[in-house]
Every structure is written in C-alpha cells, then in structure tokens.
Amino acid sequence: MARPRQFDEQDAVVTATDLFWRRGYNATSVRDLGAELKLTPSSLYRTFTDKHTLFLRALDHYRATDSAEAERRLDAAGRPVREVLRDWMLWLVSCPSDGEPGRGCFVVNTATELGTADAEIRERTEAAFEVTRQAVRSLLLEGRGSGELPADLDVDASVELLFTTVLGLRVRERAGHAPERLATTIDAAIKTLDPASVQPS
C-alpha cells in the first residue's frame, strides 16, 4: 500500500557481496556501494539498516551461493574421491577469475581482516569453516568406506590437513599466485591420502 521499490533487494546484496569481497569491509564505503547500484545512501539505509547489517547479508549470500557451490562440488556422487577432491581444490583457486583474479575467499578475507573482534561476523565465518570441514570429512569417510582410501586412514587428521591447506590456497590465490602454481600443492595434498608405509622408519 505504498510506493514499490525500484531496485531489486537481492541484486543489491549481490553487488554488495562483490564489492566487500574485492575490497574488504573497511575499504568499502556506503557511497561506493550506492554508486555501483545507482542508489543513494538513504535508500540503502532504509533497506539494510546500516553498513554492518548489509555486510552480514553479504556474508550470508556468499555462503548461500559460492560456499554452497563448493559444497556441491564436494559431493562425490559416485565419482572417484581423489578426483572430486582435486577438481574441487582446483576450482577453489581459479573460480573467482571469471572476472579479475585475486579475490580469494570472502570468508577467509573477512576472517583475517576483522579477526575475532566482531561476534556476529566471527559466528558466520566459523560456521562456514565448519561446513567445509564436515563436507571434506564426509567425502573422506565415503572414500574409506568404498576402499578407495586406505582402511587405516586417520580421517580426522586428514580433514584438518586438507582444510588448513585449502585456507592456505585461498590466501595464495588472493596474493596473486596462479592456479598452475598452486596445482603442485593440490597434488601433494591429495597424495597425502595414499597408503602409508607398512614399516615406518
């Protein structure tokens, strides 16, 4: 029963996510966002309360799209576990280069920029980390169950190593390291899942 909105709220969140992702929280101003959307600060504030709330929306949107896509790619669906893992990691370090490179992972960028100071943000980054960890865990369990991975594989340890390696890969992609350079790391991480020696020295 009033004048309808002339811009799509979801579009605004998408644009905000893109901008926050590339520049970070502090380096992105409300007017930057408005310029990208042809919106004035007042319209943005009426819809999203304030910058911090809009940032949370952006984080949630990222998790619902990009993070969800990553989780989807971690779903084995009958394919070889190692291949799924490798394709997933290669995609992680090359996916943002649809446009320009060096965007890294929005969650990782946020976690390092804002640390543990903001509780609401920390909650979301931690949840995103946990989802990834569990997805990797499921994949490894499936691989061990199907016999593709060693029966005595220490899944917990492997999950931690793979998850941490992925964070490092995201940092390196943000730092400008090309996917081809990172492929060595990815292959080494996957080789980790091979059976260990029977008689360790």
Add this chain to the structure above:
Amino acid sequence: MARPRQFDEQDAVVTATDLFWRRGYNATSVRDLGAELKLTPSSLYRTFTDKHTLFLRALDHYRATDSAEAERRLDAAGRPVREVLRDWMLWLVSCPSDGEPGRGCFVVNTATELGTADAEIRERTEAAFEVTRQAVRSLLLEGRGSGELPADLDVDASVELLFTTVLGLRVRERAGHAPERLATTIDAAIKTLDPASVQPS
C-alpha cells in the same frame, strides 16, 4: 645542527607494526598511531612521509624481527628435522599470544587485506613468502641428505604443501583457533614426510 628528535624512530616503527598488525591497514588511522606514541600527526609525517610509507616500514620491521625469528627457528643445527619443523609450526600458531591472541601473521593479514593492488606491498609480502619457502626447502633437503627423510621424498611438492599449510594455520590462528586445535593439523602435515608405500594401490 638543530633540535634533536624527542622520540625514538625505531620505537615508533615497533608501535606502528603492532597496531597495523592487529587492526590492518585501513582500520588504523594516523591519529591512532599518534595516540599510542604520544605524537601528533605532524611529527609522524615529518619522519615517515605518509601513512603508506610508514606501513612499508612496519612491514620491513616485521620481516626483520618476527619473520627472521621464524627463519632462525627453522635452522636445524643438528636437531631432528621433524622436531624442528614441529616446534616451528607450533610456535607460529602460538607466538603472538604473548599479549592477546588472534593476531595471525602480519604478512598474511596484509596480503589478504590488500591483495595484489599495491605493488610495493605485494613485492614485500611475496618476498617474505619466498624466504619462508626457501627455509623450509633447505630444511627438507638437509633432512633428506641426512637420511632422516625418505631418499625419494619429492622436496618441491613437500615444500609447497608445508608452506601452504602454514598459511592456513596462520589464518586459523587469526580466526581464533587455539594452538591445541591446530596441533592435529601440524602433526598430520609432518606425517606427510614419512616414507610412502612401495606398492601404491
């Protein structure tokens, strides 16, 4: 032949490093730095030209102290290679908690906050990465030479994996993960250096 400076330039750099490290570049204002040092912006500017230059000084100081200390701890000096590696990584994820936790690595924080946009900064973060990579490489070569590590160890691949894992560990420490939680990752990373199976499935 004029009035001498009343503050120690090096002290200022140390304080600036601490502040930039904890808050990042964009969230640290020149007045924040001045307040910590009981200095006015004008004095800071006369000495350090501008904020960006001071930040470069802070990065250089970090590399000359904290990074150098890390490199020192990576020097085997006759100790078992695996032990050196493990102690080094454990120190990496717990060293900044002299005061409060969650500072992570200044270089990693900088690389993710500013990405590849700034050439002078990128140059420094990349150099810091390379020094670490080479130190790990030397250690692995020494271990392989002494027989502590498998003769057929793929040093290049292991260096990439360990280096990337360390970046991930730094992110996780910044995100508030306790050293005890990260120890699993560290042990898994080191186990990577054990001999592989003779007949891989």
Add this chain to the structure above:
DNA sequence: CTTATTTGGGAACGATCGCTCCCGTATGTC
C-alpha cells in the same frame, strides 16, 4: 649570544566517512 635549523604540536585544510532528515514522487486502498 646569536643564528640557522629542525623539532613538537595545535589548528586547520578539504575530503570522505557512516548516517539522518526532509521533501517531492509514486503507488495500493478506499
């Protein structure tokens, strides 16, 4: 003691920050 020179710091520059007010405009309800 002068003089040249550099310091420290208070004040202020224009620009931008996050955010709010207000008013003309457009739309659903009656």
Add this chain to the structure above:
DNA sequence: GACATACGGGAGCGATCGTTCCCAAATAAG
C-alpha cells in the same frame, strides 16, 4: 479522486580521515 504509505534522492549532520601549515621551543654551529 483522496488519502495513507513507502519510496528515491539531495542535502546535510557531526565525526574522522590523511595531510599540511605555522609557530614556539630547543639545540648545534658560528
């Protein structure tokens, strides 16, 4: 058509940003 309601946007809020200017204080050189 009249009215209530939410919109878009321009203007502006006080605060802070990075940076500069200027002047009194301090000191080395003469």
